[in-house]
Amino acid sequence: MVLPILYSYRRCPYAMRARMALHYAGVKVETREISFRAKPAHMLQISPKGTVPVLQLADGEVLEQSLDIMHWALAQHDPENWLGSVRQQADAVELITLNDGEFKQALDRYKYADRFPDQPSAIYRAQGERFLTLLEGRLAIQSCLQGEQPHLADVAIFPFIRQFSMVDVDWFVQADYPRLRGWLNAWLASELFQAIMQKCPVYTDE
Template sequence: MTQKAYTQGSTFPPTKPDVLRIYSMRFCPYSHRARLVLNHKKIPFEVVNINLKSKPDWYLAINPLGTVPALQIDDKVITDSVAAAEWLDDVYTESRLQPSDPYRRALDRVLLEYISKFYGSFRDALKSTDPTTLQTNIEETKKHLQFYEEKLKARGEGPFFGGSKPCMFDLLFWPMVERFPVLAVMKESPTANIDADKFPTFTAWVQAMKELPELKATGFDTDSYVAFFRGYLKETPDYNLFLKE
């Protein structure tokens, strides 16, 4: 099966009985979430990448929203990155990621909801063309990072939000953090860099996360994200970037 993105007019790749499939896009942070969970739990799966600018009709029949990720196994289809991740954790019970304590799970849900503020200000900064607006957006993003710095420090349990081991929130947050360094490169703004002295707990978390096998099996380096985002900002994203097949 090709890694290249299926586009309008393409033929639907037939599913196989009992084989879990993820509909994805290689550079999408939300798809990245699901792939992290799949790799963490060592779940066998196949990937079908989707061209989000020219979606196949057969994909819209599977997921009318046209978003990724979506999981499919036999007649079951799960859309939305959080729903997909939680479903995987509930069905494949090895290496559980969700906290067993209901209160802790609720606290992690609050952290999860706050990601939209962090990633929203990051995207605003990435799209900024005015230097003053850019700096305002960078400062706003740093404010949201400070929120996570304080929450992680308050837990005081280990390098991860889950303590000595990563929890679901760690994996759901990471894709947005992995993309953050593109800001300093694309905007040529040193102020976008994360100062380890100001964010020591968050910086330690980043370093611990980078050592996880599931992270090494997914995602890209900063230069690769920069290359993708340059096309994305021009509304000409190359979903097949770096693929030769």
């Protein structure tokens, strides 16, 4: 049996959410951990953009975007209905668009503030906090971002909140986001996250 090939990088939030969806769906793949300093030639051949995740299916089709990989995985098997209702799917699009757009930009500038010296890091953090405040408000009335059960938005957004929380841990643990911290910690402790964070040797074409 030829398995789909997943090119990944353990700490990349885009790759994390793709791996979580694949593992949740029970889709077996051959995971190839890359080094950004020596990207595999085969990966660049099938996806010249050179970023992860990249999933090559058994029939040769290539999925180059993490959300496409997530949706493909859930189309194979979605035992807990992560996709949810039509309304929830539309809501997920809005939340993930905010996460991948405005919030990701603020996150990058906050994390790498030395590369963006026009503003102090606290300014970039405050820009990111607009999204944190939105999520905190949702979690004040429900257990997960889209209701009482996990859905696509939770999994797609979680790795980026994890990354944001790690920029200044001391600040995050005392910031006024108790429900968001609880939500984040639950995902960090989950069997799903632990499973997809197992270390793999770096893959080479040689």
